[in-house]
Amino acid sequence: xxxxxxxxxxxxxxxxxxxxxxxxxxxxxxxxxxxxxxxxxxxxxxxxxxxxxxxxxxxxxxxxxxxxxxxxxxxxxxxxxxxxxxxxxxxxxxxxxxxxxxxxxxxxxxxxxxxxxxxxxxxxxxxxxxxxxxxxxxxxxxxxxxxxxxxxxxxxxxxxxxxxxxxxxxxxxxxxxxxxxxxxxxxxxxxxxxxxxxxxxxxxxxxxxxxxx
Amino acid sequence: xxxxxxxxxxxxxxxxxxxxxxxxxxxxxxxxxxxxxxxxxxxxxxxxxxxxxxxxxxxxxxxxxxxxxxxxxxxxxxxxxxxxxxxxxxxxxxxxxxxxxxxxxxxxxxxxxxxxxxxxxxxxxxxxxxxxxxxxxxxxxxxxxxxxxxxxxxxxxxxxxxxxxxxxxxxxxxxxxxxxxxxxxxxxxxxxxxxxxxxxxxxxxxx
Numbered sequence: 001x002x003x004x005x006x007x008x009x010x011x012x013x014x015x016x017x018x019x020x021x022x023x024x025x026x027x028x029x030x031x032x033x034x035x036x037x038x039x040x041x042x043x044x045x046x047x048x049x050x051x052x053x054x055x056x057x058x059x060x061x062x063x064x065x066x067x068x069x070x071x072x073x074x075x076x077x078x079x080x081x082x083x084x085x086x087x088x089x090x091x092x093x094x095x096x097x098x099x100x101x102x103x104x105x106x107x108x109x110x111x112x113x114x115x116x117x118x119x120x121x122x123x124x125x126x127x128x129x130x131x132x133x134x135x136x137x138x139x140x141x142x143x144x145x146x147x148x149x150x151x152x153x154x155x156x157x158x159x160x161x162x163x164x165x166x167x168x169x170x171x172x173x174x175x176x177x178x179x180x181x182x183x184x185x186x187x188x189x190x191x192x193x194x195x196x197x198x199x200x201x202x203x204x205x206x207x208x209x210x211x212x213x
Numbered sequence: 214x215x216x217x218x219x220x221x222x223x224x225x226x227x228x229x230x231x232x233x234x235x236x237x238x239x240x241x242x243x244x245x246x247x248x249x250x251x252x253x254x255x256x257x258x259x260x261x262x263x264x265x266x267x268x269x270x271x272x273x274x275x276x277x278x279x280x281x282x283x284x285x286x287x288x289x290x291x292x293x294x295x296x297x298x299x300x301x302x303x304x305x306x307x308x309x310x311x312x313x314x315x316x317x318x319x320x321x322x323x324x325x326x327x328x329x330x331x332x333x334x335x336x337x338x339x340x341x342x343x344x345x346x347x348x349x350x351x352x353x354x355x356x357x358x359x360x361x362x363x364x365x366x367x368x369x370x371x372x373x374x375x376x377x378x379x380x381x382x383x384x385x386x387x388x389x390x391x392x393x394x395x396x397x398x399x400x401x402x403x404x405x406x407x408x409x410x411x412x413x414x415x416x417x418x419x420x
């Protein structure tokens with residue numbers, strides 16, 4: 001065996017020992033996102049209200065022409081065979097995007113307790129999610145994702161109307177305006193007042209009208 | 214000798230490049246990620262598309278809740294988990310939700326929440342997670358029988374070719390149908406290009 005061949009063999013062995021072993025992916029989000037647009041973590045669960053809102057904003061984005069897939073990864077269980085990706089949200093967003101893309105890049109948003117990351121969401125994507133900070137909780141990831149989807153859609157030329165998301169107004173946590181909250185009571189009070197006034201007027205007017213006849 | 218030296222220099226250059234290249238395309242964006250460690254980055258393998266990869270969850274017997282071999286459709290009972298991943302033509306073959314559950318199915322998005330009755334082996338999500346009735350002695354052949362798909366040494370569902378089976382990352386040399394399904398089993402089946410099988414799977418918390 002010539003020294004050159006020996007060196008090449010050594011090189012191959014050295015590279016094999018140095019380069020990380022690349023194995024196939026088997027992560028639940030990549031499977032679930034083939035059938036729906038949002039992956040929710042096994043545990044802890046995202047509250048049903050926030051799920052409805054996130055589903056809604058993603059559906060609105062899709063209708064507006066911005067089809068994004070969202071994965072909320074709360075623990076290593078959400079990563080199946082690749083738990084080592086936990087905490088590496090940037091790398092995971094990129095991996096996930098390449099797993100689920102078909103014919104063209106698939107805009108993807110990934111969230112982990114350490115932060116948010118995007119892939120194929122345009123040049124402003126990274127800056128938008130960088131402002132969201134670290135969500136810590138599953139609900140925090142959902143809230144951040146709602147805001148991110150809205151901003152990413154707008155940045156890609158598809159501004160969304162996010163009023164009444166999921167059937168409720170949420171995402172600014174300002175609650176229902178007081179005038180709307182008390183409107184039924186106000187209307188009821190007005191109706192009662194009007195009714196009693198009519199009755200009073202009737203009580204006074206009937207004798208006189210009778211007298212007239 | 215100069216040639217050997219050049220080759221060695223090339224080797225060292227390649228070796229030094231291997232570590233940063235391993236996370237190729239990943240470290241270019243958000244600052245939220247922690248410092249890169251030596252992580253075995255997985256290779257993205259896209260899911261196959263088209264009719265050959267889009268397999269229905271059941272055959273005629275399960276559709277009518279009939280007995281399949283020795284497996285009967287009954288109440289759910291307590292269950293343990295195993296995982297199976299299929300590759301063909303270098304792509305993922307999705308394992309559908311609803312295998313081993315007789316219709317009408319109760320669906321919620323990508324998940325199946327229930328049905329008329331369940332076989333000792335079923336799937337409720339599209340992740341390859343298998344729910345096994347506790348105490349049942351099951352094999353991979355049972356999974357494919359309930360699924361209504363073919364499995365043999367030269368056949369994996371709609372794909373033909375030598376089937377390679379792995380249990381916990383180790384090759385299974387016998388008939389793939391005989392591969393035992395037990396709690397925590399991690400199974401990979403492949404036809405076509407080799408995909409390094411994973412050896413473990415992080416199961417979700419008890420449900």
